[in-house]
Amino acid sequence: MxxxxxxxxxxxxxxxxxxxxxxxxxxxxxxxxxxxxxxxxxxxxxxxxxxxxxxxxxxxxxxxxxxxxxxxxxxxxxxxxxxxxxxxxxxxxxxxxxxxxxxxxxxxxxxxxxxxxxxxxxxxxxxxxxxxxxxxxxxxxxxxxxxxxxxxNTAMKMKAIANYIKGQADIQKVYLLNQDYAHGKQWAHYGRELVSLARPDIQFTGETLHPIGRVKDFAPYVSRIKGSGASSVITGNWGQDMALLLKAAGEAGYDLRYFNHSAGSVPGTVLAVSQAGRGQLTWVAEWHPGQADTPRxxxxxxxxxxxxxxxxxxxxxxxxxxxxxxxxxxxxxxxxxxxxxxxxxxxxxxxxxxxxxxxxxxxxLLPQVVNTIAPVDGKAVKLGWEGTRYGFRTDAVYSGNELAQGSDCKMKRP
Missing domain, CATH: 3.40.50.2300 (Response regulator)
Incomplete structure (x- = not known):
């Protein structure tokens, strides 16, 4: 048995x-x-x-x-x-x-x-x-x-950019160009609000929202920016919307300064900057390739x-x-x-x-690094990226605590 x-x-x-x-x-x-x-x-x-x-x-x-x-x-x-x-x-x-x-x-x-x-x-x-x-x-x-x-979040990232812009006296006229959805509208809102607080003298020359992922030619938008007299653009564009904006401005011979949240962490952006041949793309993230003193x-x-x-x-x-x-x-x-x-x-x-x-x-509470996609110079930019002679230049570093915002969250817990 x-x-x-x-x-x-x-x-x-x-x-x-x-x-x-x-x-x-x-x-x-x-x-x-x-x-x-x-x-x-x-x-x-x-x-x-x-x-x-x-x-x-x-x-x-x-x-x-x-x-x-x-x-x-x-x-x-x-x-x-x-x-x-x-x-x-x-x-x-x-x-x-x-x-x-x-x-x-x-x-x-x-x-x-x-x-x-x-x-x-x-x-x-x-x-x-x-x-x-x-x-x-x-x-x-x-x-x-x-x-x-x-x-x-958007407010933390824009606070980092605003803190950096505060010390850039050459930035005087700014245009707001963003994708027409929640994030694009918020990037524009916080751009105007926080940059104005940091630099009350800055002039915002215009604001435009465009369909996300559907614009094939940004030339009309670039023309509008140029007509406003702006030399800088606050844009939350990402993916192909960022690449095509860079392309159109480059073809128009327009040397713009872009302020973005995470464009450099999207494949193809560095290549797009190098191909445009004009303009500077400054973005903010927790880290960028080639950043000094980040061995881990x-x-x-x-x-x-x-x-x-x-x-x-x-x-x-x-x-x-x-x-x-x-x-x-x-x-x-x-x-x-x-x-x-x-x-x-x-x-x-x-x-x-x-x-x-x-x-x-x-x-x-994530740290943020303001950095610019720029030509390799052997000093500030030592590493080329995406097969180009362009890499990332560290402009400023802020801790998560420095950028932390208050919250009106009233969380319901089980």
Missing amino acids: THCLRPLAAAALALCAISTHAQETFKIAYIDPLSGPFANVGELMLTHTQYAVEDINARGGLWKGTQLQLLQFDSKLSAQESQSALQAAIDQGARAIVTGGSGSSVVTALVQAATRHNQRNPGKEILVLNHSSIDPELTGKACSFWHFQFEA VDALAAAYKAKTGKDFLAPRIDLTPRFLAAAINKAQSTDPVKVARALEDLTVETPLGPLRMRGEDHQL
Whole structure:
């Protein structure tokens, strides 16, 4: 009788092992554009996310050997498609979303959909980890317990630029040219507001919004800027909208100074600046390639390049899954509610130094580097990028605490 039970016992143990193994996977859904005019941006963000997930798993995973599993969905730069992807991710067992490059309106829709789902399905909650959509409302009036912002928001980035412009007496006339959606409007709003506070003498000569991802020729817009007498442009454009603006201004022989949030971390921008042959593109991010005195980011970038064959551009995307991993380990649980609580006020030692996720509004206090894409000179710019003789010049560095803004978040916690 005992002998007969042995195969059954063995089978039961095998089933138990399979069940335990299944429980040791924490699924993350990547939802961002993988087709259309901004597919190159989506692929960049996906590769950064994949690298971090694979590195975490290769180092032994998380609490109790939990492994991260990355699911992929194409948002198609659409709120509707993104919400459909969210539901598909939930159906496949995802407990967190990594997103950010779909635009603020899309990410806001995802946060709202995730919040509704979590309210209706206790025990099946899902987190939203946002590494690139920088609408201050996401950590302000529209804040959600389920959303965490891993990028400096629009106001923080513009404050860094305004602080820098304060010392640039040659900047006198500025035009506001932006994409016609939430982020573009906010970049214009904070540009006018914060730059005016830093430099009340600056004259804003005009403001235009254009359709996102649909303009093929920016020559008419460049002509409008030139006619206004502006020598500088505050623009939140990214992807092909930035590249085509640079191209049109270069063809018109117009030597503009552009102030942008993250253009240099998008593939092809440095090449576009070099091809335009005119103008200066100043942008702000947590780090830039060739930045001095960043040995830990340099080591990460080298390891990333060795494994993927691609250039490393965005530490914040890499650290997003790592913060999640640290929170799971701190909580000693994969329950999203416990993980979210562990993320609040969590400080993690990163290649950028120690960073804290502010608990009151879920805003990561990320440093910002104002830098300009400029020709290699062997001094300020030592490294060429994208096969060109152009690289990045550090203009100013500000800590996350220096740029931190107040928040009117009134968060409802479960």
